[in-house]
Amino acid sequence: MTEVLAERAYQAPATPEAIDELHTELDRIWEVASFVPELDQMAFTTAVIESASNIVQHGVAVAGGELRLGVTLTVMASVLQARISEIGAVPSPELPSASLPDDDQESGRGLALIEALMTTITVELRGETKTWVLSREIETPA
Amino acid sequence: MRFSTEQKDSYTEVSGTGRLNMVAAPKLREVVGEVVSAGNKRIVLNMLATEFIDSSGLGALIGCLKMARQAGGDLRIACVQPQVKMVLELTSMNRVLTPHATAEGAFSND
Numbered sequence: 089m090t091e092v093l094a095e096r097a098y099q100a101p102a103t104p105e106a107i108d109e110l111h112t113e114l115d116r117i118w119e120v121a122s123f124v125p126e127l128d129q130m131a132f133t134t135a136v137i138e139s140a141s142n143i144v145q146h147g148v149a150v151a152g153g154e155l156r157l158g159v160t161l162t163v164m165a166s167v168l169q170a171r172i173s174e175i176g177a178v179p180s181p182e183l184p185s186a187s188l189p190d191d192d193q194e195s196g197r198g199l200a201l202i203e204a205l206m207t208t209i210t211v212e213l214r215g216e217t218k219t220w221v222l223s224r225e226i227e228t229p230a
Numbered sequence: 231m232r233f234s235t236e237q238k239d240s241y242t243e244v245s246g247t248g249r250l251n252m253v254a255a256p257k258l259r260e261v262v263g264e265v266v267s268a269g270n271k272r273i274v275l276n277m278l279a280t281e282f283i284d285s286s287g288l289g290a291l292i293g294c295l296k297m298a299r300q301a302g303g304d305l306r307i308a309c310v311q312p313q314v315k316m317v318l319e320l321t322s323m324n325r326v327l328t329p330h331a332t333a334e335g336a337f338s339n340d
């Protein structure tokens with residue numbers, strides 16, 4: 089059940105343009121892994137883009153360095169997994185709030201959305217790289 | 231993402247084609263800001279060709295809604311696709327931005 093059926097990797101400077109490119113990578117993985125139900129594709133894509141956008145918006149590069157976004161997408165028979173890394177960032181162990189803000193607030197819904205869409209979320213901190221590991225169990229395994 | 235604006239009899243229709251993410255969110259605010267500045271207060275955002283939204287896009291929608299309401303009008307959304315519907319429901323924003331089946335019907339009960 090843990091055999092890798094499709095995998096894609098992406099790395100680029102953490103800029104808004106990277107988010108559109110990453111979305112295209114996600115579209116490509118679904119072309120290969122078309123057996124994954126549409127709801128799971130949709131949920132996974134949303135959480136990955138949300139998490140990567142968070143890095144682009146809030147990540148701070150170490151002095152004199154460049155902040156990079158690194159993503160690995162893995163499709164297994166019953167699990168979808170993404171490793172989303174903030175590379176070359178000033179370490180910040182704090183996590184954003186996972187609760188929904190008031191209705192008129194224009195930001196602060198990202199993590200709540202990721203939590204609602206994923207089965208497990210873990211964060212790994214290694215020096216100047218913070219990696220979000222997002223997993224979603226496929227609802228009707230292939 | 232591409233936006234187009236069309237003046238209808240009783241409202242202004244803004245249509246967005248593509249992904250409403252952190253790249254497109256500022257553009258939506260700009261487009262709706264121009265519509266409101268021009269004196270159009272009743273706006274329907276036609277999302278038939280908006281294939282994706284994230285929390286940045288949602289933030290822009292709320293910002294645009296506030297702009298329209300501060301001007302004494304309103305902004306309504308129509309023709310939402312499954313991913314947009316999912317994000318609205320998971321964040322409970324469907325209470326504030328209720329999707330309408332058609333753009334024409336968005337203000338029809340007023």
